[in-house]
Amino acid sequence: MGLRRAGVSSARSLPCSQVAIKRVPRNRVRHWGELLLEWLELPDSVVLVLERLEWCQDLLGFLAERRFLPEEEARGLFCQVLEAMRHCASCRVLHRDIKPENILLDLASGQLKLIDFGCGAFLQDTAYARFAGTLSYSPPEWIHHQCYHGQAATIWSLGLLLYHLVMGKHLFRRGQEVIWGQILFPQRLSQECQDIIKRCLSMQPLDRSSVEELFHDPWVQGVPLP
The missing domain is CATH 1.10.510.10 (Transferase(Phosphotransferase) domain 1)
Structure with a gap:
């Protein structure tokens, strides 16, 4: 699968809001691009911060x-x-x-x-x-x-x-x-x-x-x- 990557600083400047979190094993990431909100790299996986609808x-x-x-x-x-x-x-x-x-x-x-x-x-x-x-x-x-x-x-x-x-x-x-x-x-x-x-x-x-x-x-x- 492909992931869209972005800098962390831009996401932390966003106003407080509810988000959805998705964890993806690192060995499944075959391509990097740009991500809308934020990402966090862990030793064995990548955590994605995604949009979450309130209602x-x-x-x-x-x-x-x-x-x-x-x-x-x-x-x-x-x-x-x-x-x-x-x-x-x-x-x-x-x-x-x-x-x-x-x-x-x-x-x-x-x-x-x-x-x-x-x-x-x-x-x-x-x-x-x-x-x-x-x-x-x-x-x-x-x-x-x-x-x-x-x-x-x-x-x-x-x-x-x-x-x-x-x-x-x-x-x-x-x-x-x-x-x-x-x-x-x-x-x-x-x-x-x-x-x-x-x-x-x-x-x-x-x-x-x-x-x-x-x-x-x-x-x-x-x-x-x-």
Whole structure:
């Protein structure tokens, strides 16, 4: 993984505020750049000081309280996740662990933040032969062939995320036992929303929509970001 490095003095001049602390083993740091807040080097690890939202909740907890989200609300959140994926791709970064637990919702503003890049990697055009992330979100090509392409695997995760938002549950509980069949949807979901989920969860990676295609889908168009 890569870390972004910065001087300590700039962070100590910041006003007192709550932060998030992440500890990373030193042997996992392969590249240094610039870090927004502060870092501290220990003999066997690096401690990162990161932004922490004061009034936030991860989407898993948010969904547990709401059961499922109305389609319009889910669409707004999904659009923000797409924007995060577009930004990651522009930086040649692959998150590899897109799931509700790794998405924070600012309860005051409604803005989402993608967190925990611990499974991340630099985006490559060739296939990945090593899995990182949550197995129940792994695409079928990994389960069957032990390889996957980054963008196609991301779209698979986005399909599972959208399903979870509108249905209130994860479609596949155990990634090792994915048996594909017809997905059943309630009548309250529009056909357009169902179609997006089905395209994202195509068994064939090349048949899945890209992030840009999802952005231009009629179901997604016209949703303003907070």
